[in-house]
Amino acid sequence: MTTTLTGIQPTGELHLGNYAGAIRPLVRLAARPGRDTYVFVADLHALNGRPEPGVLRDRTRRMVAALLACGLDHDRVHVYRQSRVPAVAQITALLANVTSKGTLNRAHAYKALVAANAAAGRDPDHGVNMGLFSYPVLMAADILAMRAGEVPVGADQAQHREIAVEPARAFARAYGPGVLPEPQAIVPPAGGVLRGLDGRKMSKSYDNTIPLFAAPERQAALVRRVVTDSRRPEEPKDPDTCTLVALLDAFGDPAAAREVRDRYRTGGIGYGDVKALLAGQLHATLAPMRDRHEALLADPARLDAALEAGERRAGERAGETLRRMACAMGL
DSSP states (O other): OEEEEEEEOOOSOOBHHHIIIIIHHHHHHHTSTTEEEEEEEOHHHHGGGOOOHHHHHHHHHHHHHHHHHTTOOSTTEEEEEGGGOHHHHHHHHHHTTTOOHHHHHTOHHHHHHHHHHHHTTOOTTTTOOHHHHTHHHHHHHHHHHTTOSEEEOOTTOHHHHHHHHHHHHHHHHHHOTTSSOOOEEEOOOTTOOOBOTTSSBOOGGGTOOOBTTSOHHHHHHHHTTOOOOOOOTTSOOOGGGOHHHHHHHHHSOHHHHHHHHHHHHHOOOOHHHHHHHHHHHHHHHHHHHHHHHHHHHTOHHHHHHHHHHHHHHHHHHHHHHHHHHHHHHTO
């Protein structure tokens, strides 16, 4: 049985890019035979942003409901809250003793903040707390606690797996091999990045997203804002550079997407017509997931039962890893 692990921060609404680039590939991966999949909501990592406690709790539960609604709800997928598996924090403390400061210095988030401080003429460590600086140790603990064999990561996130491997190797050098297996990164094929309303990568930081579970009317209004060029309906267009076509490819009926591509090349269809088609296709594709999401949020007992099962399974696995590490370290 291959153990697959991934996590997501409860930072707000999931958008179409999150689903197409990360969640849908994970759902397909988890459905393959011979896999045991652990998916955690990283509420401990989220504390670096100091969210209001009530907001954090609400976002965490909504994220859990979203993951289950998207298809991560069968018996070989274990969804849990990071903070509800105490062994993860304990493993973080043990890994801190074998993780070099140089490894933490190379982490992207820390380097980016230091660079921003330098550009602004501030002290290099201005605004850096230990949660941010040492977050790679917690991230390594997330992965190593479940003895994950596979870690799905984006093309720009391969460092996540690398940072988990370094403490595992350092632990093996200090206390012997075989306790912490090294995970392998799974990077999705090129093209997994979805463009947003302005043509850039769909991202909350660009404010160009279409929320996954928004009402159809809101999604349609956002689709109407997708930036296009000024070509008239009768003019040929390049489907490979159009955000509308990319969204149709990701969420529409394949036959409808092919027809739009053909009509782009020959002329005879306007952007307004494509936007209306896309809005309808989004509604048809996403309505079942939206309904499941709303049903889960309306049934707290059902959501709690799913979390209890996932957290019990994750706690057992992380507890066994902690026991192995403690024994090797003489604790």
